[in-house]
Amino acid sequence: MLTDCGNQRTVFKSTVSGKEKDNPTDPNALTAKQRKRAIAFTFKDRACWDFTYDHWCPADQPDWADQPDYDENFSQCRGYTGGNFLFAGDSEELRTKGKCVTPSPVTVPPTPAPIPVTKTEPPVARTEPPTAAPTLPPASCPEDVTIVKTDGVTPIDLDNFIQIIEQPDDAETVKVRLYNSWKTNLGSIFYNYQKDDFDEKCYEVKNVGVTGSFADITIHCYHTKTFATLDICVQDDTLMEGDNATIPPCCNPEFDNIPVACYKVVIECDTVCAEDVQRQRALRGVSPMK
DSSP, rough: OOOTTOOOOOOOOOSOOOGGGGGSOOTTTTOHHHHTOOOOOOOSOOOOOOOOOOOOOOOGGGGGSSTOOOOOTTOOOOOOOOOOOOOOOOOHHHHHHOOOOOOOOBBBSSSOOOOOOOOOOOOOOOOOOOOOOOOOOOOOOOOGEEEEESSSSSSGGGGGTTTEEEETTTTTOOOOEEEEESSSSSSEEEEEEEETTTTTEEEEEEOOOSHHHEEEEEOOSSSSSSEEEEEEEEOOOOOOOTOBBOGGGGOOOOOOOOOOEEEEEEEEESOOOOHHHHHHHTTTTOOOOO
């Protein structure tokens, strides 16, 4: 049963652009993609209800400047084009195959998110440092991974730190594999990323050796921009003087007075290399542009 939440409201919003060809024609014959883009409501002891709907654009929202992902360069929407809102009285597909969401509603303006509990992954046994860290194969599109901020003086070898494993067609997520590219065993590596719209995770891996990868993660992409961000912090007593960055509080670091270097990495959820775009189109049965 719905309760009176005062001036609060629950918001549902799309995460990717749709095409007219994927619009449903029968509420009881939905594809998996159509079910993911549909919402069903159940009412109990309710005679009427109010709702509003529009083409969601963060820059149009009155509280956009107060949001965690606020970008001052994104001050207007890309465009205002046509869109379809389809309504049906009932859908057996959604009742039998849909996912029932039971948590408390997300409200606008949002309440502060709880600080997630750090999950410490199984430690990797410390071994004697080898002469060199493993070298990853060349990335198909190096421009898909860039570093936008460094807090500290120790550099990061980005080409040998992160490897893109998967960039799904819907550009909702990107899957990457992480390596220790600092050519020495490290006391701790923290990696912080957005798992979904409302769940930010921070993990710590201790005693990180230089051989093999230490994590495979799937990062949630921004709604309005086809990229994801990953925050990395390295903590070790062998780092350089001047590495005095601060580990995010949500990571719950245990040790103080140990040098820390942090980096913010941007990962494209949809490759920016023209050759890769053409190759993907060819694999889908569409001839590349000439």
